[in-house]
Amino acid sequence: MSTYGPQIEVAIARVRAEITRLHAELFRNGLVVWTGGNVSGRVPGAELFVIKPSGVDYADLAPENMILCDLQGNVIPGTPGADRSPSSDTAAHAYVYRNMPDVGGVVHTHSTYATAWAARNEAIPCVITAMADEFGGPIPVGPFAIIGDDSIGRGIVETLAGHRSRAVLMANHGPFTIGKDARDAVKAAVMVEDVARTVQLARAGGDLVPISQDSIDSLFARYQNVYGQAPQGALK
Amino acid sequence: MSTYGPQIEVAIARVRAEITRLHAELFRNGLVVWTGGNVSGRVPGAELFVIKPSGVDYADLAPENMILCDLQGNVIPGTPGADRSPSSDTAAHAYVYRNMPDVGGVVHTHSTYATAWAARNEAIPCVITAMADEFGGPIPVGPFAIIGDDSIGRGIVETLAGHRSRAVLMANHGPFTIGKDARDAVKAAVMVEDVARTVQLARAGGDLVPISQDSIDSLFARYQNVYGQAPQGALK
Amino acid sequence: MSTYGPQIEVAIARVRAEITRLHAELFRNGLVVWTGGNVSGRVPGAELFVIKPSGVDYADLAPENMILCDLQGNVIPGTPGADRSPSSDTAAHAYVYRNMPDVGGVVHTHSTYATAWAARNEAIPCVITAMADEFGGPIPVGPFAIIGDDSIGRGIVETLAGHRSRAVLMANHGPFTIGKDARDAVKAAVMVEDVARTVQLARAGGDLVPISQDSIDSLFARYQNVYGQAPQGALK
């Protein structure tokens, strides 16, 4: 039995439901195939996060089989779903939560075009206004890192700490995105694939026309301050 | 409380329903991701138009959260939806309605291939008959313009006034389309992405074969006069 | 009131239902956008065919708004749907039925990749076995022809008469396909887009490896005689 107080239990239940719903968004947006991809969300007010189990069909995901972990990535015994293994990327998610306290959600996919840029170890240049709005400049490349220890988490944090972008293209692997909450990180995952596709196709047809740094700065500033009601992107 | 007469109130209700339905068409046709894209429609017989709220999920759009604006882009207080912010492109839509009296609908998306041409600041050449039918020639590029004042609206109007095309590719940004009503503008948004994709893919595989100007003129004239029952395209 | 005997009336009703269902297949296979594309089917035992009305939403198509025509392309007055205009490609369909007595169905789309080859006036080379099976060799290009008289129909018939292929890429326009019945023509429309896409993408990545003429002949012969129970393709 879990021993968190009623307020935290309510928060956990809410995050389990939200994470389940957001995995459906990954699928609906064409970012994942088979059982690939994962979303996690921090439990507000606790040193905990909720993540997807490993290798389970998207159709079978439900709040009660999502897995509750501490910030070391250990499954909390006796909680719903604790009999299964969490996503094989759990260590990377945990590392981000430990080292980026403002991050409330993390997403990883192998979405097609973002992974194509990653296979070239090439940052996506900022040549469309939607990208300036959302990411404030280019999408950076992170180091090549083997799964299974902290090296992916470290690569994400080193690349994104202090960066405007909420997305990093891990070399030869694929995109990881962060956000103020899980929904914001999923939005970044949707948008990074969208801009990866648009910019690759734009360049395939001829020379790209750059946007000036001043215009990029102005677009990013406006989007953080005007669009919607809470700050996005830079996570401050 | 709104103080329009019953006839105008009926027209407003009809446009709210139509605009809601047309946003679903944007989504179903794959032209938008997340909360991106927007459709507006002029209220016949009034100095008003209806537009989408900013940053709301497509699944949550409903007639009662669409937003009623005057032709300056001001939200009409006390009307349904008026407690939310309208689309961040509202100023551009309003500018078009003020300056192009025959326009009854405006659409903006970041659809992939149209935005790819926009990122190259390159007009789409007219090499397929469907494009001659629908647009009467190439799809033009509009100026680079920062969001937030009249500059996007001005760029749209300057490019499309007197032009056969109902679509403009705003530089490094994406397509805006106009129509005699909102449905006609959505049709133009669907067709501009369709031709942007087909022509880019055609050219990627080898040399394009041009269509003669005479044939383009003849196809456009037939389509305006024969296809369907009301004039399309040139908005006269 | 229609004056055909009960047997023909039953055949007409069956073709109306079939043509309605097959338009949904065009849409479901991603071959058409908006109200584009059209399928027609010959009424067995009569000098008649059934075709889609012009400019009607796919969701609104129903057996009773399909349009019955004679082989000159004239709408039969007094029959269901006769108050609307038939597809603007009706003259082309009628020409094919008049001049190719074994053809029972005709389909036209602007499907993306097939239209891309058409915009280059380039035949699709036969480099995959599925294409040898289905079309027995390359997909040919037909002449550039303006809509509205017999020139499209003539171009289809001149290109496909005696040809193994049931598909022709009309120059700068798009694919037309024929079949022993409407379903067979829709299958050809699905397959021509599939091979147009696969072969273009294959060539985009490097040099194609040809298939020998002997192998193509053997694959085509087998598919006509072994696969399924009735002859396909060559329409004999």
Add this chain to the structure above:
Amino acid sequence: MSTYGPQIEVAIARVRAEITRLHAELFRNGLVVWTGGNVSGRVPGAELFVIKPSGVDYADLAPENMILCDLQGNVIPGTPGADRSPSSDTAAHAYVYRNMPDVGGVVHTHSTYATAWAARNEAIPCVITAMADEFGGPIPVGPFAIIGDDSIGRGIVETLAGHRSRAVLMANHGPFTIGKDARDAVKAAVMVEDVARTVQLARAGGDLVPISQDSIDSLFARYQNVYGQAPQGALK
């Protein structure tokens, strides 16, 4: 009437249901058009396998029209579905089951990007971690083989025996995949298209960065031993 004991009859029923469900997965993942593609599954404990009938619509597939065959590819008379012809690729499936006793499932599709590599007779290089995980290295090309005798089966077995990859690109034809059961082979079919698309698009945009053989080996070893609970891939 079938004369297998109750235990085998239960196994047959289970495989019929599973194979039906997995054909829907092929369709849902966009790997097949029209009636193309086929999945088969070995019946555990018997010298039998279940395969799809030839040329039947995906919507009409059901457990009772799946076809039971012996390992020579002969339909078992008197069993449900035995009045129809099995998939025209049945001989190839049977050859694999006879010669690879650890294989429990076989899948064939003409999925777009995998077939594009096949049309170039080009192996897919291993440049993304998901591919190292799943296939342990490049996806190999098999020989050109005409349908109808053992030559396709022989080509599959000669290429995949002792290979880490569960997928082979048969030259100018398309992918065949194997697995410990039918679901595992379908997973391989989904993943081979996913990596075929990602790697082709990656290379289209510039130079690929290789992954070292050591990293590939380490990723493959981890995935076989850690991810999920049963061994995948190498089928041992």
